[in-house]
Amino acid sequence: MNREILKLAIPNIISNLSVPLLGSVDTAIMGRMVSPSYIGAVALGGLIFNFIYWSFGFLRMGTTGLTAQAYGRSASGGTIVKKNLGQENILDSGEVNSPLTSAEGETIQILTRAGLVALVLSLLLLVLQFPIAELSFWLLNGNDELEALAKEYFYIRIWAAPATIGLYALMGWYFGMQNALYPMYLTILINIVNIVFDYVLVFHFDMKADGVAWATVIAQYSGLVVGIFIWFYKYGNLRQFFNLTIVREISGFKHFFTVNRDIFFRTLLLVTAFAFFTDRSALQGTTILAVNSILLQFFFWMSYGVDGFAYASESLVGKYVGIGNSYNVHKSIRYCFYWGMGFAGLYALIYSVFGYEILTIFTNQSDIIEQAVPYLFWIVLIAILAAPSFIWDGVYIGLTASREMRDSMVISFLIYIASYYFFIQFWPNHGLWIAMSLFMLTRGIVQTVWWQRMKLRY
Secondary structure, eight states: OHHHHHHHHHHHHHHHHHHHHHHHHHHHHHTTSSSTHHHHHHHHHHHHHHHHHHHTTHHHHHHHHHHHHHHHHHHTTSOOEEEETTEEEEOOHHHHTSTTTSHHHHHHHHHHHHHHHHHHHHHHHHHTHHHHHHHHHHHSOOOHHHHHHHHHHHHHHGGGHHHHHHHHHHHHHHHHTTOOHHHHHHHHHHHHHHHHHHHIIIIISOOOHHHHHHHHHHHHHHHHHHHHHHHHHHHGGGGGGOOGGGGGOHHHHHHHHHHHHHHHHHHHHHHHHHHHHHHHHHHTOHHHHHHHHHHHHHHHHHHHHHHHHHHHHHHHHHHHHHHTOHHHHHHHHHHHHHHHHHHHHHHHHHHHHHHHHHHHHHOOOHHHHHHHGGGHHHHHHHHHHHHHHHHHHHHHHHHTOHHHHHHHHHHHHHHHHHHHHHHTTTOHHHHHHHHHHHHHHHHHHHHHHHHHHHGGGO
16 A cells, blocks of 8 residues: 555655746746845736636546546446446446446546536636736735736736646546656646746846746646647557547536536635635735745645645545445555655654745845744644645545535635634734634544544445
8 A cells, every 4th residue: 555655646746846846936036036026926926827727626636536436447347336426326237348338438538528628618718818817906905016017927827728727637637547657747847847938038038927927838838738649658549438429428527517516616715715815915015925925835835745645545545436445445545644644744844944944045035034934833833734634635536525525615714714804803914824724724624524424435
């Protein structure tokens, strides 16, 4: 089990750590501009895209869970068990032998559905980019200078939408097929391309926020093109199962959207929580916005690292549910928690010892560093408090227990908002960090309690 976990987790950790590297490089480059407004502009512009893309993260997660279960059924001999709203129906042998109902064929159906949904969503974003931008900047609290810079960033980066959302579907499918190496290669490629173009466009072509945006667009399309090429190279033999007639299969789309609808709502609340955090930071002034934006980079580094084991649990739990191996379902959950919490403890130790030194990597502005130091202990604390919720997310995705994910997020979000308005009366920015810590802690507690209630089903 440890070998299985590490085989999936190590590539995921490497690729996941390169994701916050993207935001960290953007922040570090803008942190060397004359005005802190550049950090804030990229933070506000990035916030909008985080809200959009994280909301569409259901496409990656739902595709992983469904594909992993289909992969497990394939590994157990091809018997397909369709789960929908708690009911199971085993197809008869005649259906199993047909290409469109074999377990391998089912994985292609899932990828096709995910690809079609990604295409529709990305086109909608491009068509609606102007009202989305106007509404977003109306809701956010930024001064005129920040808004002008952030809009320039937004209207360039929005053109990466088809590539970004398409990669969600493709990478989710790879994870479900127990293949963490290709997503790692793609993520590393995307970030290398992004960093190179960040540096070249900003420091050699004298671009600023617009250069950072163009670098992201170029990087995302590079990743998508290479990702499609890799699919044909590795999985080209599965093209025999591809059939667009699935567009007419309402039941398949219904199950796909049932799982993804709940994950979408759950993710929307999660993104709203971070959007609220950034918005409340902006209300405290440009400097505090810059401070909290940098400290969130610490959090994202930790979350993406621990998420390596969450991703491993998605793939393994989904596979063993598909196989019908209850013992290994429970064992994989337990072992993923051992590894994930150990990794979170390592992050907490590094942040407690080298927090100040890491701050100086993100910015050379002494006033921002000075104001960030009193809040460093929150990053140490939240590394431990948030880790269980990350692992549980992976478990619930593997189980395709999307309704439980959604409901646990609703409870945690309500506590987050209530605690913010209570603590903000006494401590402005500390109150905001208290609320975020309680939000993460509550998620882990609720998910743990609900697993104890539902684990006998698996």
